[in-house]
Amino acid sequence: GENVEQHPSTLSVQEGDSAVIKCTYSDSASNYFPWYKQELGKRPQLIIDIRSNVGEKKDQRIAVTLNKTAKHFSLHITETQPEDSAVYFCAALGGGADGLTFGKGTHLIIQP
Amino acid sequence: DTAVSQTPKYLVTQMGNDKSIKCEQNLGHDTMYWYKQDSKKFLKIMFSYNNKELIINETVPNRFSPKSPDKAHLNLHINSLELGDSAVYFCASSQLDRVYGYTFGSGTRLTVV
Numbered sequence: 749g750e751n752v753e754q755h756p757s758t759l760s761v762q763e764g765d766s767a768v769i770k771c772t773y774s775d776s777a778s779n780y781f782p783w784y785k786q787e788l789g790k791r792p793q794l795i796i797d798i799r800s801n802v803g804e805k806k807d808q809r810i811a812v813t814l815n816k817t818a819k820h821f822s823l824h825i826t827e828t829q830p831e832d833s834a835v836y837f838c839a840a841l842g843g844g845a846d847g848l849t850f851g852k853g854t855h856l857i858i859q860p
Numbered sequence: 861d862t863a864v865s866q867t868p869k870y871l872v873t874q875m876g877n878d879k880s881i882k883c884e885q886n887l888g889h890d891t892m893y894w895y896k897q898d899s900k901k902f903l904k905i906m907f908s909y910n911n912k913e914l915i916i917n918e919t920v921p922n923r924f925s926p927k928s929p930d931k932a933h934l935n936l937h938i939n940s941l942e943l944g945d946s947a948v949y950f951c952a953s954s955q956l957d958r959v960y961g962y963t964f965g966s967g968t969r970l971t972v973v
Contacts, residue, residue: 782961782962784961786901790966790967791950791964791965791966791967792903792950792964793964794961794962794963797961835901837903847893847895847905847908847915848893848905848962849905850902850903850904852900852901852902853901853902853903855901
């Protein structure tokens with residue numbers, strides 16, 4: 749099955765700086781890569797996603813890049829704000845109905 | 861009008877008991893899932909189910925069983941609860957033939973004492 753590795757496990761950045769979280773996946777058949785943000789005590793919520801036929805996608809301060817050859821994808825957050833503090837999960841979806849495989853999460857801390 | 865709803869939100873129970881967590885989605889999705897989030901925040905899939913098939917993660921003990929009375933519901937039944945079952949359980953749904961992100965329920969925090 750799919751295996752998703754996510755780094756770093758904790759990331760601390762100064763407010764206003766950029767944050768980058770990286771993930772790799774193992775299944776070359778995976779074709780959909782969402783990113784979720786989970787605030788303390790709440791459900792994971794989709795913030796951005798990318799499909800395998802696209803190399804980059806941007807939505808305001810967040811962007812995701814995908815390198816299918818290398819089987820890795822990254823989340824970029826620019827001009828970080830205190831409300832960006834949360835746990836971020838990358839995920840990959842292969843064929844079939846066996847569900848998203850998640851990375852282990854990155855705890856992003858925005859220092860004032 | 862919550863898209864994916866779970867009940868209860870909190871569940872505290874003794875070892876050895878049997879309990880159920882209910883999940884309902886009103887999105888018209890054809891596939892539902894159960895995920896377990898442990899104390900280290902790792903989200904691990906337990907089951908996925910649509911009208912055609914049930915896929916079980918091989919690491920899930922057979923004390924856990926999903927039950928789907930209809931397309932909009934996927935309940936999780938747990939027999940003989942153990943201390944290690946304490947976690948947050950999330951239900952989610954998606955439409956299999958569309959490559960969309962999943963919608964998660966608000967979670968059920970299960971504490972076994």
